[in-house]
Amino acid sequence: MGVRRFGRVNWLGLYTLASREISRFVVVWTQTLLAPLVTAGLFLMIFNIAIGPRRGDVMGVPFIEFLAPGILMMAVIQNSFANTSSSLVISKVQGNIVDTLMPPLAPLELVLGYLAGGVARGLFVASAISVGLWLTLGIGISHPVWALVFVTLGGVFLGAVGVIAGIFANKFDQMAAITNFIVTPLAFLSGTFYSVQALPPVLETFTRLNPIFYLIDGARFGLIGVSDSNPWLGLAVVSGACAVLIFAAWQMIRTGYRLKT
Template structure:
């Protein structure tokens, strides 16, 4: 395929993905906004008013970037894993495999669809947060870079899960037993500086910590982690999962009946 044909293939997959989540927006967009609103009310307004400022910011201000990133992670991951597994379940993935579409075009098509849903969710959650707390962005470029790269990474992870999933229950294992604990222990609700020294060191093995802190630095200008190190870790994870997905799709691992 030449470059123009590859772009058409990419655009076709992307358009299908956008149409998919926009058609059922009451299931793909609205629940995220409602859930985050409840987080704002409970953890921000009710509990947060009883907590001392963290790093010079009110508790509500401190957790807002974490809430936005949490919504992005959950929705980018969920969009790709459900969509690609549905393609496997319906056997239509075989049409992609026999077509001349390069594997990286398939990956980018599905992942960009997940990213767009995640970025749309980020916009909606940010707009919702303004109801509870005025926001100022300390480093706009850093904020945009971290949210885009995080959305891309978890789209790739969702694709990996979908490739190996053999039944619908399999796509819920990672979110339940891996993703949720990593998010809740990734500094969304607290600064790791509040933890004992041992648990601070343990937290450094949580990849979500780097994404949340990089994004928080973009908003507030404070972080528990060196921002350049967090960005490097994020890029490394992206490269690893992109290569993994590229190998699996090229070889048809988990996709061929």
């Protein structure tokens, strides 16, 4: 019996994979949703106590308000990356990756299924932190559409990076190396804790080459209405980067790179 498809897409298979990836983090919500909320709160509290009163305003807003969107986006990208990468690595280590590769799902459908879990986890985390920021600091959302767009793109971007990293890594220590030496430095050197206008020209140029900078900056514009760059430029840069990463993940799955050998 053939697979029931609507058009050229196996929607049932895609829905099933996406549901599995979402259920992975929902069943352990204290680790995947509550823990990021607590971590974000601790970051904001420590930075506010340590340097907030002496830092003054940044770009015309109090330092704690300037910092909050960056902390939110960092939580989003870290959790989106963790969801996709851990799913693939665990499947490879346990030897059951074949259960995902054997069903009649096209390579792009596999990529989109994994990304659905990463994006959903990022949106859940962003929603929880946004409510916390509103309740504790009174920070609302200045531009809801922009905030939603950049949070979603953040989930797609780091979710795709997670798919690529999960395919490449065969062991947990390899994944830890990718996280510690690539993902974390790019996240911290992205204008989360400072305005790039305060950087020397060389470092400012380097920061503006980092796509995560535009995610942080876009989230900041969406939440508090200020930014270091034009949000339309950020949208173009991040959308292009997402397209490249999705293509790379598709190519790796299509060829079976480090999956079928």
